[in-house]
Amino acid sequence: MNNKRYFIVIAVLFSLFALNSCKQKKPESISLPQNKAYYTCSMHPQVHEDHPGNCPICGMKLIKAELTGGSAGLAMHTIKLTASQIQLAGITTDTVRMAYVGNEKALTGTVAADENSSAELSSRVAGRVQQLFVRTVGERIVKGQPIYTIYSEDLLEAEKEYLLALQQQKQLHNPDVDYGQLIASAKQKLTLWGMTEAQLRGLSSSGRTSATVTIQSTVGGTVSDIAVHEGDYVTEGFTMLKTQNLESLWVEAQVYAAEAHDYHVGDVVNVTLPDAGRQMKGKIAFMNPELSDDSKVELLRVSIPNDKGLIQPGMMAYVSISSGKQGALAVPVSSIIRERGMNKVWVKNADGSFSPRFIQTAAGNANYVPVVSGLSAGDVVVSGGTYLLNSEDIFKNGEDKTSMAGMKM
Numbered sequence: 343m344n345n346k347r348y349f350i351v352i353a354v355l356f357s358l359f360a361l362n363s364c365k366q367k368k369p370e371s372i373s374l375p376q377n378k379a380y381y382t383c384s385m386h387p388q389v390h391e392d393h394p395g396n397c398p399i400c401g402m403k404l405i406k407a408e409l410t411g412g413s414a415g416l417a418m419h420t421i422k423l424t425a426s427q428i429q430l431a432g433i434t435t436d437t438v439r440m441a442y443v444g445n446e447k448a449l450t451g452t453v454a455a456d457e458n459s460s461a462e463l464s465s466r467v468a469g470r471v472q473q474l475f476v477r478t479v480g481e482r483i484v485k486g487q488p489i490y491t492i493y494s495e496d497l498l499e500a501e502k503e504y505l506l507a508l509q510q511q512k513q514l515h516n517p518d519v520d521y522g523q524l525i526a527s528a529k530q531k532l533t534l535w536g537m538t539e540a541q542l543r544g545l546s547s548s549g550r551t552s553a554t555v556t557i558q559s560t561v562g563g564t565v566s567d568i569a570v571h572e573g574d575y576v577t578e579g580f581t582m583l584k585t586q587n588l589e590s591l592w593v594e595a596q597v598y599a600a601e602a603h604d605y606h607v608g609d610v611v612n613v614t615l616p617d618a619g620r621q622m623k624g625k626i627a628f629m630n631p632e633l634s635d636d637s638k639v640e641l642l643r644v645s646i647p648n649d650k651g652l653i654q655p656g657m658m659a660y661v662s663i664s665s666g667k668q669g670a671l672a673v674p675v676s677s678i679i680r681e682r683g684m685n686k687v688w689v690k691n692a693d694g695s696f697s698p699r700f701i702q703t704a705a706g707n708a709n710y711v712p713v714v715s716g717l718s719a720g721d722v723v724v725s726g727g728t729y730l731l732n733s734e735d736i737f738k739n740g741e742d743k744t745s746m747a748g749m750k751m
Contacts, residue, residue: 381406382734390737405430419735422695434726435690438717441672443706447604449642451595453615453657456645459587461561465576467535469494472554474572476565476583483585484562490570490582491554497535501551504528508546563587586655591648593624593659596639605629605663611644614660618652624661662708670704670712674725678703678711679732687717688724688731696724696731 381404383389383397395404405427423431469492476489483489507528511521529542536557537545545551563585570582593613597605605611605626613624630641644661646653678701679686685703688696701716717723724731 420691420695420697421731421734421738431727431730433724433731435722436674436677436725438671438673438713438719438721438723440669440719441710443670443672443704443710443712447601447663448708449595449597449661451593451642451644451659451661453646453653453655453659454592454594455566455586455588455655456590456592459563459590460566461563461585461587463489463559463561463582463585465492465578465580465582466557467492467494467496468575468577469497470575471570471572474568474570476568479565479568481565482563483559483565485559487559488556489559491556492536492576493554494535497532497537497555498551498553500528500531500535501545504532504542504545505549505551509549561585588651588653588655589648591646591653591655592627593644593646593661595642595644595659595661597642598639599633602629602640605642609663611661611663613644613646614662615653615657616660617657618654620652622646671717671719672706672710672712673701673703673717673723675706675709675711677723677725677728679728685711686732688728689717690722690724698732698735 381391381394383400383402383404389397389399389404391404394406396402397404405424423433472491472493474490475487476483504525507521507524510519511525514521532542532545533539537555538558541555564587565583566586567584568582569584570576570580576582607626607629609626611624611626612621614621624644624646626642627645628641628643633640642661673687677687679688681700684700686698686700689699690696699716702714704712704714706712
């Protein structure tokens with residue numbers, strides 16, 4: 343009996359000691375790692391691996407992504423990418439700035455040569471073409487360049503008359519004859535038939551006629567047509583070749599008669615050339631007052647510069663003109679993501695990271711959307727690769743509908 347009481351006392355004392363020890367012991371603080379890394383695929387951001395390797399979906403090499411720890415809220419949605427990740431993901435940025443946001447109408451057109459700057463080289467005298475120096479369409483020629491040699495009996499007789507007049511002036515001294523007038527008349531005939539001053543000086547110094555004469559170009563530009571071959575006999579006025587000046591081009595587009603009132607000669611329009619990868623300003627140079635019998639459309643021509651020669655006739659072009667001239671602080675259309683009835687953009691921070699931001703917008707055009715609130719001039723927004731960043735954010739943090747509520751706008 344005494345032993346039983348002894349064991350009961352011992353058990354009570356042990357319980358009291360254990361309870362007192364638990365009350366005095368404090369829980370240890372657990373330090374979470376501030377930096378974590380994982381491996382993902384630039385084409386499939388949903389892939390998250392803890393070791394390097396290849397993507398299980400497409401087989402591409404996985405790239406390392408760093409997740410920087412920090413405060414909750416906005417920081418948890420911040421994404422940090424390396425330069426190689428940005429390049430592989432095709433992320434591009436644009437600066438928030440003033441832009442025209444009026445409604446635009448787009449027309450599909452084709453680049454054509456400016457006929458106002460085209461020229462023709464015609465034969466000035468009848469004869470047979472002995473040799474051609476320009477044989478290829480697309481070749482560029484300049485004024486004074488030799489084009490062809492011609493054998494012409496008319497030119498040969500005119501050369502003889504010129505040399506005879508010079509000889510008579512030296513040998514004969516008839517006061518009733520105006521030798522100077524005879525020489526000038528013969529010289530003018532040779533000049534009109536294509537001989538240059540240098541060729542005339544050579545003719546007078548040698549005193550001998552030539553069976554053929556080299557004709558030099560009086561026009562410059564790019565050859566668009568050659569209408570003669572060696573050995574052909576040409577008449578006076580025959581078109582030898584045609585040239586185009588490709589430093590100035592036309593963009594020809596068709597507009598419906600009901601919409602023609604929106605366009606006027608002299609209006610400045612936007613021209614996009616996808617084949618050349620260029621955008622530029624052009625000016626409406628011509629609008630045909632007559633409609634096409636078949637389609638009842640009106641021809642519109644826009645003049646564009648081509649100083650560097652990167653634009654070629656036949657290229658496709660898009661012509662757009664704003665119906666209004668209003669300007670506003672705007673972002674590219676490609677930078678906006680519609681989410682839960684609001685517009686969201688990704689902003690590039692000063693440290694190179696990217697953060698989402700909700701903004702308020704107004705009606706814009708196909709290129710730019712005006713910003714009512716949420717951004718300031720000079721902010722840098724992501725214009726390409728926005729959905730990849732958005733997907734990365736969802737896989738990183740989940741689709742949290744409450745965490746975005748207090749996000750900066």
